[in-house]
Amino acid sequence: MSEKYTTRERLKIDRQKMSEQDPQVRNANFAEVNLGLQEKVALLEAERCLQCRDPKCVSGCPVMVNIPRFLDLLSEGNLAGAAQSLLSDNALPSVTGRVCPQETQCEIECIRGHKGLPVAVGYLERYVGDWAQGHRDQVPMQVAPATGRRVAVVGAGPGGLTAAGELARRGHEVTVFEALHKPGGVLVYGIPEFRLPKKIVEDEVSRLEQAGVKIVCNTVIGRTYTIQELRAEFDAIFIANGAGLPVFMNVPGENFKGVYSANEYLTRVNLMSAYQFPRADTPVLLGRRVATVGGGNVAMDSARTAKRIGAEASMIVYRRTRKEMPARAEEIHHAEQEGIEFEFLVAPVEVVGNEKRWVTGLKCVRMKLGEPDASGRARPEIIPGSEFVIPCDVVVVAIGTRANPLLTATCPELKLNKWGNIVVDEQGMTSLPGVFAGGDIVRGAATVILAMGDGKRAAAAMDEYLKTAPRLSRSAAVAV
Amino acid sequence: MHEIIAKQGLSPNVTRLDVKAPRIAQIRQPGQFVIVHLAEGAERIPLTIADADPERGTIALVIQAVGKSTRDLVALEPGQAIAGIAGPLGKPTELIEKGRALCVGGGVGTAVVHPIAQGLKRRGIPVHSIIGGRSREWVIFEPELRQLGEVTVCTDDGSYGRKGFVTDAARELLAAGGIDMVYAVGPVPMMRAVVNLTRPLGVPTIVSLNPVMVDGTGMCGGCRVTVGGQTLFACVDGPEFDGHHVDFDGLMDRLGTYREFEQRASQACEAGQCRVGLH
Numbered sequence: 001m002s003e004k005y006t007t008r009e010r011l012k013i014d015r016q017k018m019s020e021q022d023p024q025v026r027n028a029n030f031a032e033v034n035l036g037l038q039e040k041v042a043l044l045e046a047e048r049c050l051q052c053r054d055p056k057c058v059s060g061c062p063v064m065v066n067i068p069r070f071l072d073l074l075s076e077g078n079l080a081g082a083a084q085s086l087l088s089d090n091a092l093p094s095v096t097g098r099v100c101p102q103e104t105q106c107e108i109e110c111i112r113g114h115k116g117l118p119v120a121v122g123y124l125e126r127y128v129g130d131w132a133q134g135h136r137d138q139v140p141m142q143v144a145p146a147t148g149r150r151v152a153v154v155g156a157g158p159g160g161l162t163a164a165g166e167l168a169r170r171g172h173e174v175t176v177f178e179a180l181h182k183p184g185g186v187l188v189y190g191i192p193e194f195r196l197p198k199k200i201v202e203d204e205v206s207r208l209e210q211a212g213v214k215i216v217c218n219t220v221i222g223r224t225y226t227i228q229e230l231r232a233e234f235d236a237i238f239i240a241n242g243a244g245l246p247v248f249m250n251v252p253g254e255n256f257k258g259v260y261s262a263n264e265y266l267t268r269v270n271l272m273s274a275y276q277f278p279r280a281d282t283p284v285l286l287g288r289r290v291a292t293v294g295g296g297n298v299a300m301d302s303a304r305t306a307k308r309i310g311a312e313a314s315m316i317v318y319r320r321t322r323k324e325m326p327a328r329a330e331e332i333h334h335a336e337q338e339g340i341e342f343e344f345l346v347a348p349v350e351v352v353g354n355e356k357r358w359v360t361g362l363k364c365v366r367m368k369l370g371e372p373d374a375s376g377r378a379r380p381e382i383i384p385g386s387e388f389v390i391p392c393d394v395v396v397v398a399i400g401t402r403a404n405p406l407l408t409a410t411c412p413e414l415k416l417n418k419w420g421n422i423v424v425d426e427q428g429m430t431s432l433p434g435v436f437a438g439g440d441i442v443r444g445a446a447t448v449i450l451a452m453g454d455g456k457r458a459a460a461a462m463d464e465y466l467k468t469a470p471r472l473s474r475s476a477a478v479a480v
Numbered sequence: 481m482h483e484i485i486a487k488q489g490l491s492p493n494v495t496r497l498d499v500k501a502p503r504i505a506q507i508r509q510p511g512q513f514v515i516v517h518l519a520e521g522a523e524r525i526p527l528t529i530a531d532a533d534p535e536r537g538t539i540a541l542v543i544q545a546v547g548k549s550t551r552d553l554v555a556l557e558p559g560q561a562i563a564g565i566a567g568p569l570g571k572p573t574e575l576i577e578k579g580r581a582l583c584v585g586g587g588v589g590t591a592v593v594h595p596i597a598q599g600l601k602r603r604g605i606p607v608h609s610i611i612g613g614r615s616r617e618w619v620i621f622e623p624e625l626r627q628l629g630e631v632t633v634c635t636d637d638g639s640y641g642r643k644g645f646v647t648d649a650a651r652e653l654l655a656a657g658g659i660d661m662v663y664a665v666g667p668v669p670m671m672r673a674v675v676n677l678t679r680p681l682g683v684p685t686i687v688s689l690n691p692v693m694v695d696g697t698g699m700c701g702g703c704r705v706t707v708g709g710q711t712l713f714a715c716v717d718g719p720e721f722d723g724h725h726v727d728f729d730g731l732m733d734r735l736g737t738y739r740e741f742e743q744r745a746s747q748a749c750e751a752g753q754c755r756v757g758l759h
């Protein structure tokens with residue numbers, strides 16, 4: 001907290017606004033929606049923090065970022081200090097500042113938010129993270145002397161990348177194995193450019209590589225190498241292969257041409273750049289009317305993507321109401337601004353197609369909200385006789401993902417729960433000694449910051465484990 | 481990077497590339513495939529591992545140049561390289577333990593049948609292969625398959641081997657009895673015809689499916705096929721399935737999803753905007 005303001009004055013500062021691309025312009029391009037803060041705006045917003053003695057925001061954050069500390073340094077204009085502080089808690093602030101659901105984590109707890117608007121922690125995290133990316137020399141990664149230990153990380157999503165950084169920092173030799181041709185996990189194949197520019201992920205990856213992390217793409221663990229083969233070669237392993245198995249609706253017509261899982265739709269457009277077809281080789285069906293089923297971030301990303309690649313109408317079909325939608329508040333708001341249409345209290349029962357089996361519509365029923373279910377959200381019930389058809393030519397199914405069994409099926413020694421997620425102890429260790437796991441493969445589809453938290457915790461536990469673990473005599477079967 | 485070590489034209493539009501991929505060459509099993517990613521901006525394409533030389537560290541990819549992406553691949557020359565090859569993917573072929581096997585290969589599918597016949601031969605299973613093509617120059621992998629067992633070649637126009645479809649030859653062979661398992665790979669109508677032959681005879685038949693794929697790891701569901709009324713992902717649950725339960729109509733239909741795009745890509749390519757042309 002700088003000396004510039006008294007508490008009274010501080011309380012008078014309004015929450016600063018993020019400037020955005022105009023909705024009617026941005027819904028036709030893939031450039032980032034949020035344009036970032038100016039330095040003086042960021043510093044002013046940081047002044048709004050009251051430096052509470054018992055900062056509730058910190059306990060709201062799944063990885064307990066010391067928010068008042070970095071905001072304090074920021075308000076003083078000490079950007080390097082703020083960045084150093086933030087990065088010691090959170091390896092990817094440029095990412096989380098953009099994708100964390102702040103309104104249900106740090107910002108909801110902010111004391112200022114009880115009367116008025118909370119401190120814009122997410123915006124400031126993004127600001128400091130981006131500053132750090134542009135000033136690498138001022139926040140160097142301190143790497144401990146080499147320990148001679150080799151560690152493998154499976155999956156280059158936020159969980160794997162965070163663990164890799166933490167392990168490298170502690171002097172271990174880290175190799176990350178990634179199934180796809182590009183590292184980043186959901187951050188590159190799922191979350192679109194307009195929300196999280198790929199450049200940010202690439203920058204983080206290059207920072208890891210500079211710190212000595214080796215990233216090996218096109219390598220599918222469970223196929224190219226098994227976990228047991230990696231165990232013979234590496235002193236410890238962290239598995240963070242995500243929850244990348246799409247769930248379908250299980251309704252008639254789901255295999256008609258024009259029905260995509262959100263994973264496929266977004267992968268084609270993001271990872272494979274289908275929006276640039278024919279400059280990029282991978283195509284995607286350009287629906288005139290696109291119906292996306294679901295109410296989470298994945299659904300918002302799909303519907304907003306559809307609009308950007310030219311859909312005249314892009315609709316969200318959700319079984320509950322706006323209030324229950326699990327997406328980040330900002331994404332819902334942005335989707336509304338961009339002209340996405342919402343059909344609430346509606347559930348699909350069938351995909352309708354023509355004689356050539358192309359999608360022509362989505363048959364739905366209307367729902368009403370009944371008693372709360374296990375998740376505490378009101379359970380939707382069908383209103384009898386309420387069937388109707390939403391005309392559309394592309395349907396995107398964004399109703400969730402499950403654990404991908406490819407890796408676990410080839411390593412029966414890994415204990416799983418009934419949904420196929422890997423079971424770990426408090427240290428993040430699986431039923432196999434020296435093999436740790438975290439992120440969506442353990443939690444089911446969750447969030448970026450939770451995956452990162454798991455990566456960080458597991459890295460610390462692995463470091464402890466490696467202090468006493470036996471040294472391997474290696475067979476050099478895994479040539480990387 | 482995976483260097484092209486050798487290149488050979490097998491038929492007017494089928495090319496064999498022997499590509500450096502030491503790990504895959506070492507551990508691949510019959511029935512498995514790789515996802516090939518030529519370069520940034522290219523499609524990810526699934527290709528069966530037709531053969532491998534573990535000593536040299538190469539795998540053989542047999543590519544039918546049908547669209548822009550496959551044409552870009554076959555335009556590569558020895559010394560050039562493919563950016564990414566992921567694999568081996570998919571489940572290995574279920575090879576029978578005893579009895580006699582019939583392998584039926586149509587067109588480029590013959591290259592997929594080859595590793596299966598190799599695997600069978602290694603187990604000491606007698607293999608009879610029936611392979612075919614439109615005419616003589618379209619028949620591929622005949623010498624390789626001859627080393628593994630008896631081969632009957634069929635051509636539609638009778639310019640080589642016997643005149644007629646592979647299914648005609650298969651019908652006769654199956655009627656003679658003594659076949660315990662059929663492996664059939666080729667165009668969808670061919671696989672369907674073989675399955676229709678073997679179903680009434682009760683001869684188990686494995687087919688290899690080639691739906692559209694993106695990741696090849698079970699992440700996108702684009703490769704979904706219906707088998708026995710169940711939705712399965714060909715890249716992880718297959719690509720080989722019990723032919724008697726495959727919904728071939730559904731497969732055929734979904735394979736047509738991007739037809740219009742393929743035409744547009746080819747036109748762009750002919751207008752000189754090919755990836756390889758730009759290098």
Ligand SMILES: Cc1cc2nc3c(=O)[nH]c(=O)nc-3n(C[C@H](O)[C@H](O)[C@H](O)COP(=O)(O)OP(=O)(O)OC[C@H]3O[C@@H](n4cnc5c(N)ncnc54)[C@H](O)[C@@H]3O)c2cc1C
Pocket residue numbers: 098099100101154155156157158159160177178179180183184185186187190191219220221222240241242243244266297298301328404406407438439440441445446447448449451697
């Ligand atoms: C479209 C979309 C939008 C989202 N939006 C948000 C959001 O706004 N905020 C938020 O907090 N969360 C969001 N999420 C959820 C969040 O992305 C995930 O919870 C998070 O990415 C999980 O991280 P992870 O490291 O566990 O796995 P992932 O990010 O899934 O990464 C796993 C990686 O492992 C690789 N892999 C898989 N199998 C293998 C194998 N066998 N061998 C080698 N590599 C393998 C995968 O290719 C992938 O790169 C979103 C998810 C999606 C799909």
Ligand code: SF4
Pocket residue numbers: 060061062063064065067090096097100101102105106107121122125449
């Ligand atoms: S990591 Fe997420 S929850 Fe934690 S402070 Fe940052 S934005 Fe808030």
Ligand code: FES
Pocket residue numbers: 692693694695696697698699700701702703704713714715716
């Ligand atoms: S190719 Fe994506 S799931 Fe099979």
